[in-house]
Amino acid sequence: MSRTKDKNPIPSVWTREQRRTDQPALSRDAIVREAIAMLDAEGIEALSMRKLGARLNAGATSLYRHVATKDELMELAVDEVAAEIHVPRAGGPDWRAAVTEAAGSFRTTALRHPWLTLVLGQAGLAYLGPNYMNFSERLAALFTAAGFPEPSRAIDAVFSYVIGMSTTEAAWLTTVARSGESESEFVARLLPAAQRASAGYDHLAAAGPETSAQASDPAKLRDDKFAYGLEVVLDGLALRLPK
Amino acid sequence: MSRTKDKNPIPSVWTREQRRTDQPALSRDAIVREAIAMLDAEGIEALSMRKLGARLNAGATSLYRHVATKDELMELAVDEVAAEIHVPRAGGPDWRAAVTEAAGSFRTTALRHPWLTLVLGQAGLAYLGPNYMNFSERLAALFTAAGFPEPSRAIDAVFSYVIGMSTTEAAWLTTVARSGESESEFVARLLPAAQRASAGYDHLAAAGPETSAQASDPAKLRDDKFAYGLEVVLDGLALRLPK
DNA sequence: CCGCCATGCGTACAGTGTGCGCATCGAAGG
DNA sequence: CCTTCGATGCGCACACTGTACGCATGGCGG
Numbered sequence: 001m002s003r004t005k006d007k008n009p010i011p012s013v014w015t016r017e018q019r020r021t022d023q024p025a026l027s028r029d030a031i032v033r034e035a036i037a038m039l040d041a042e043g044i045e046a047l048s049m050r051k052l053g054a055r056l057n058a059g060a061t062s063l064y065r066h067v068a069t070k071d072e073l074m075e076l077a078v079d080e081v082a083a084e085i086h087v088p089r090a091g092g093p094d095w096r097a098a099v100t101e102a103a104g105s106f107r108t109t110a111l112r113h114p115w116l117t118l119v120l121g122q123a124g125l126a127y128l129g130p131n132y133m134n135f136s137e138r139l140a141a142l143f144t145a146a147g148f149p150e151p152s153r154a155i156d157a158v159f160s161y162v163i164g165m166s167t168t169e170a171a172w173l174t175t176v177a178r179s180g181e182s183e184s185e186f187v188a189r190l191l192p193a194a195q196r197a198s199a200g201y202d203h204l205a206a207a208g209p210e211t212s213a214q215a216s217d218p219a220k221l222r223d224d225k226f227a228y229g230l231e232v233v234l235d236g237l238a239l240r241l242p243k
Numbered sequence: 244m245s246r247t248k249d250k251n252p253i254p255s256v257w258t259r260e261q262r263r264t265d266q267p268a269l270s271r272d273a274i275v276r277e278a279i280a281m282l283d284a285e286g287i288e289a290l291s292m293r294k295l296g297a298r299l300n301a302g303a304t305s306l307y308r309h310v311a312t313k314d315e316l317m318e319l320a321v322d323e324v325a326a327e328i329h330v331p332r333a334g335g336p337d338w339r340a341a342v343t344e345a346a347g348s349f350r351t352t353a354l355r356h357p358w359l360t361l362v363l364g365q366a367g368l369a370y371l372g373p374n375y376m377n378f379s380e381r382l383a384a385l386f387t388a389a390g391f392p393e394p395s396r397a398i399d400a401v402f403s404y405v406i407g408m409s410t411t412e413a414a415w416l417t418t419v420a421r422s423g424e425s426e427s428e429f430v431a432r433l434l435p436a437a438q439r440a441s442a443g444y445d446h447l448a449a450a451g452p453e454t455s456a457q458a459s460d461p462a463k464l465r466d467d468k469f470a471y472g473l474e475v476v477l478d479g480l481a482l483r484l485p486k
Numbered sequence: 487c488c489g490c491c492a493t494g495c496g497t498a499c500a501g502t503g504t505g506c507g508c509a510t511c512g513a514a515g516g
Numbered sequence: 517c518c519t520t521c522g523a524t525g526c527g528c529a530c531a532c533t534g535t536a537c538g539c540a541t542g543g544c545g546g
Contacts, residue, residue, distance in 0.1 A: 026494080048533065059495045061535070066493095070534065090446075121364050124414030133444060140446035151450045157404070157472035164407025165399070171367030201376060203333075203383035207394045229400035236479030269525080291502065302526045304504070309524095313503065 026058050028066040032076045036113070039077065043174065044115040074119050079129025081116060084109045087138035095146035096234055102139065103162045103230055110166035114174050117167040147241055154237050161233050165226055183218045269301055271309040275319045279356070282320065286417065287358040317362050322372025324359060327352045330381035338389035339477055345382065346405045346473055353409035357417045360410040390484055397480050404476050408469055426461045 034055050038047050049070060050060040067073045086105040088098040110116050128136075139159075143151035176186045198204045277298050281290050292313060293303040310316045329348040331341040353359050371379075382402075386394035419429045441447040 049535080050533080053495095061496085061537095062494045064535070118361075118364050121361050121410045121414055124411065124418050128440060133440070133447070137444040137447045140444075140450040144446050144450060151446075153468060153471050154475075155450075156408070156468055157475045160407035160411065160472055161400070161404040161476070162407065163410065164403035164405065167364045167406065167410065168367065168403065171364055175367050197371060197376070201380040201383075203387050203394075204376070204380045207383040207387060207398075225396060225399055228396050229403055232397075232400045232479035232483070233404070233476055234479070235482050236475035236477070239478050240475070292504080293502080296526095303502095304506095304527085305525045307504070 026056060026062060026066060028076070030056065031063055031066055032073065032080055035073055036077050036080060039115045040113055043177075044118055071123070075123060075129065078116060078119050078123070079131045081109060081113050082129065082131040082135055084112075085135050087135060087142060090138070090141035090145040095142065096238070098142055099146075099158060099234065100230060102142065103158060104226075106159070106162050107166050107169070107226060110163075110170055111173060114170040114177075117163065117170050120163070121167065148237070149242060154240070157237065158230075158233055161229060165229060169222060169226075184216060187218050269299060269305060269309060271319070273299065274306055274309055275316065275323050278316055279320050279323060282358045283356055286420075287361055314366070318366060318372065321359060321362050321366070322374045324352060324356050325372065325374040325378055327355075328378055330378060330385060333381070333384035333388040338385065339481070341385055342389075342401060342477065343473060345385065346401060347469075349402070349405050350409050350412070350469060353406075353413055354416060357413040357420075360406065360413050363406070364410065391480070392485060397483070400480065401473075401476055404472060408472060412465060412469075427459060430461050 031052070035047060035052055038052060038055065048060075049063055053060040053063055056063075063073075067076070084105075085102070087102040090098075092098050139155050140151055143154050148154045173183075176183050179186050181189070195205070274295070278290060278295055281295060281298065291303075292306055296303040296306055299306075306316075310319070327348075328345070330345040333341075335341050382398050383394055386397050391397045416426075419426050422429050424432070438448070
């Protein structure tokens with residue numbers, strides 16, 4: 001498991017373990033990849049430099065040869081997963097379909113890596129990696145080709161919505177995952193508490209979609225909710241397209 | 244400063260310091276209030292139980308008599324600032340103005356407490372305090388009175404946008420604050436780097452609003468951007484109002 | 487063959503959240 | 517008035533964090 005961790009009683013050149021060069025060498029890319037794997041599997045608060053080092057058969061401080069700081073590592077991880085977001089090429093016949101595709105791709109990426117939105121909220125988009133730049137560029141191309149006179153405002157409108165919804169969903173899914181139950185089970189178990197909590201709040205009780213019937217497929221419900229809001233935003237934007 | 248911290252060479256009943264009852268006693272409310280003050284002043288990562296205790300002339304672990312865990316303290320802090328969000332009473336003649344008011348109030352609250360969105364992203368809205376419940380109830384009343392057949396979907400659409408934009412803005416303002424400069428200075432200093440970064444990205448360079456002229460009043464630019472996106476969403480929602 | 491330099495790592499430091507048990511208080515009951 | 521008790525504060529300790537520092541090691545260019 002470890003290279004020199006098993007304390008050798010007689011330190012000597014001859015008994016010393018050989019450096020294992022068959023293992024994939026430590027490299028920035030390998031570190032980032034493994035970090036993402038840990039983040040996806042165990043959540044953002046479970047990632048520590050020591051555990052990450054252990055996973056790579058390395059000491060914690062060895063990582064600092066390839067990465068300046070943990071924050072920098074997180075930025076690299078964010079940019080890495082940003083490559084997974086698919087934005088259709090600009091100039092297609094149906095800009096709404098293209099934007100819907102891009103928005104959906106952002107959402108599924110954010111839900112696949114529920115720590116993404118947390119880091120975005122902390123770091124902002126201050127330092128921009130190449131993949132994120134590409135993502136932005138393709139979006140700008142898409143909205144420009146669609147004919148928006150102020151593409152950046154349109155982009156901000158759509159993706160503020162997308163980020164907001166994805167953040168909320170990711171937080172919810174994280175809570176569900178921590179419960180160890182499936183989403184349906186979790187919802188079913190929380191239903192009585194939720195109804196008790198909204199007793200006395202007339203409009204909340206009436207407006208909430210918390211009926212046991214709909215709790216049977218919560219994922220679809222989330223999909224629909226996201227699609228609905230996205231249509232709302234796109235409708236509003238369509239009104240601003242010069243005709 | 245401290246009660247018993249100055250080590251007394253001769254421990255005795257007579258030399259022991261008296262408990263100071265003139266100081267406001269430790270209480271859950273006092274703890275939450277002081278925590279919010281620290282969070283606002285020094286940011287989320289500067290808040291530790293030890294520092295918070297010191298501010299209240301108390302030891303770190305004393306706080307645990309009134310608060311189960313740091314996470315619980317953060318939930319209490321969130322619910323406390325939720326009371327600052329103003330949602331107009333339902334039934335007014337102009338639902339758009341009312342929603343705009345509520346959305347703007349959420350935004351200013353989130354920017355006044357830039358840690359709010361971070362905690363929301365982490366905890367989700369799983370455990371709901373009374374102030375947050377009130378906020379939701381008033382929103383439900385507002386949208387129901389406006390005539391939306393599915394008020395919760397409309398609320399989600401609007402506030403996903405609001406949360407997304409506020410999160411991004413809060414992260415930006417935090418970055419600016421850490422620089423020690425004013426927002427205008429910060430923008431001016433970053434301008435050349437930003438332009439260099441977007442060289443080679445045609446549409447980005449063309450779409451970006453990063454002209455030095457507009458950098459003179461970045462706060463107003465943000466206000467306008469928020470208002471623009473909100474109008475987009477409200478326009479989209481208006482199409483769904485039964486006539 | 488020598489020397490250099492990038493890489494790995496052991497140690498250490500300052501800090502974190504929080505469990506545990508003791509000291510101390512104000513109030514209640516005899 | 518004295519005793520007892522429950523609530524409150526706190527010192528200590530533990531396991532854990534990010535990361536600065538300096539040493540050991542190996543492969544590589546001269």
